[in-house]
Amino acid sequence: MDRMSNLPDPILAHILSYLTTKDAVQTSLLAKRYRNLWASVPSVDLDFNDFLSSGKDVEENFVKFVNDVFKHREPLTLESFNLVWNDKSSDPTPATAWLDTAAKLKSKFLSASISAEKYQIEVPDSVFTSESLQELVLELIFWAISPRSVKLPCLKRLTLKNIYFEAEILEKLLSGSPAIEEMVLHNCIWNSCCIFSSTxxxxVLNDCCDEISLSLDVLICVPSLEFLEVYSSWSLTMGKLKFKDMKSLVGAQIHLKELSDEEPLFLTGLTNVKSLELVLSVSALMAMKNLLRRKTNKFPTFDNLRSLKIGGWSITHDFDLVACFLLHAPNLKKLTLLHNEELESSEENIEISLQLGYSFNIVEIIYEKDDMSASNLVKSVETHFKFIREGNIISSD
Incomplete structure (x- = not known):
């Protein structure tokens, strides 16, 4: 007995929504029961790569298929629309009309990942004025976005990847999204700007930079912010990253490749965190130590800090920055050391005397499997922190 075919249409349509739109349309060949069922599926999921085996005219076949999908779909609202068009030699301009249609169908989730070397598309204003959209993901390979107006009353999550935009555009996106709770900027280029939001x-800022200075020149002023992630995997200068009014911040992950020693110590804006992960290259570590040598840059106190994960360099050779945190985090409970044998810093150290009486009771050491110097760090920890029970020193690779 074919029990599945006896299910109600809404349930079958929901099941088909887990397939790509191409696969959902192909189910119409299974039986008469499925002939038009795909047309009521509440999602559209399109990928150019799914048509690479369709013959020579891949671009033409893909465009015709998508146009037919929208032409024959039942006039229902969309739950989600996802488009991937990563063929750099084809012309993706038809995507503008598709995005406009998806927005007007009151899609709650809209995602577009489009790349082309010779062509650019315009993201229609309807995407930025949708009253139903809850999540927006745009990846446009350094094309500029410039909406004339932004009115996204239900938007909660915004992700921008590989996009260029003026500073006022980001401010417009945030001010026009009064319900936004999460924003991810990945590999974006902007002019100097301020990130301000009350919600x-x-x-997440991942490998973003200023167009002119190639540094992350941004002021973050978000009173409601609870979690912050900043990643710099290439040589960006992070010294112009400033925090203001971050009283609600609970956790932060900061990974820096470079750090300007001409700017104030950025850690002063993170003093309220309970959990901090700080990963520095040797270059960034040296810049941080240069800051600490200046009388005008006092190391901040982290009264709320309970968990600290720190490293990225050979901590065996340079324990100074770790010591600074230990002296200024009186309520620390867990210390995790990320040891890297290959990244040794200079032998020049800041004179800091460690004192007993720390309140934390767990030390975790994470290192590469073949890191022969990690055993020296384990012995050093056991020597310096005798008050920690031996079973609470955890080594892992």
């Missing part, structure tokens, strides 16, 4: 709770 944002999660913020």
């Amino acid at each position: 944002l709770k999660n913020l």
Whole structure:
């Protein structure tokens, strides 16, 4: 007995929504029961790569298929629309009309990942004025976005990847999204700007930079922010990254490749965190130590810090920055050391005397499997922190 075919249409349509739109349309060949069922599926999922085996005219076949999908779909609202068009030699301009249609169908989730070397598309204003959209993901390979107006009353999550935009555009996106809670900016290029929002709770900045200075020149002023992630995997200068009014911040992950020693110590804006992960290259570590040598840059106190994960260099050779945190985090409970044998810093150290009486009771050491110097760090920890029970020193690779 074919029990599945006896299910109600809404349930079958929901099941088909887990397939790509191409596969959902192909189910119409299974039986008469499925002939038009795909047309009521509440999602559209399109990928150019799914048509690479369709013959020579891949671009033409893909465009015709998508146009037919929208032409024959039942006039229902969309739950989600996802488009991937990563063929750099084809012309993706038809995507503008598709995005406009998806927005007007009151899609709650809209994602577009489009790349082309000779062509650019315009993201229609309807995407930025959708009253139903809850999540927006745009990846446009350094094309500029410039909406004339932004009115996204239900938007909660915004992700921008590989996009260029003026500073005022980002400010317009945030001010026009009064319910936004999470924003991810990945590999974006902008002019100097301020990130301000009264509702944002999660913020991720991954390899973003200023167009002129190639540094992350941004002021973050988000009173409601709870979690912050900043990643710099290439040589960006992070000294112009400033924090203001971050009283709600609970956790932060900061990974820096470079750090300007001409700017104030940025850690002063993170003093309220309970959990901090700080990963520095040797270059960034040296810049941080240069800051600490200056009388005008006092190391901040982290009264709320309970968990600290720190490293990225050979901590065996340079324990100074770790010591600074230990002396200024009186309520620390867990210390995790990320040891890297290959990244040794200079032998020049800041004179800091360690004192007993720390309140934390767990030390975790994470290192590469073939890191022969990690055993020396384990012995050093056992020597310096005798008050920690031996079973609470954890080594892992």
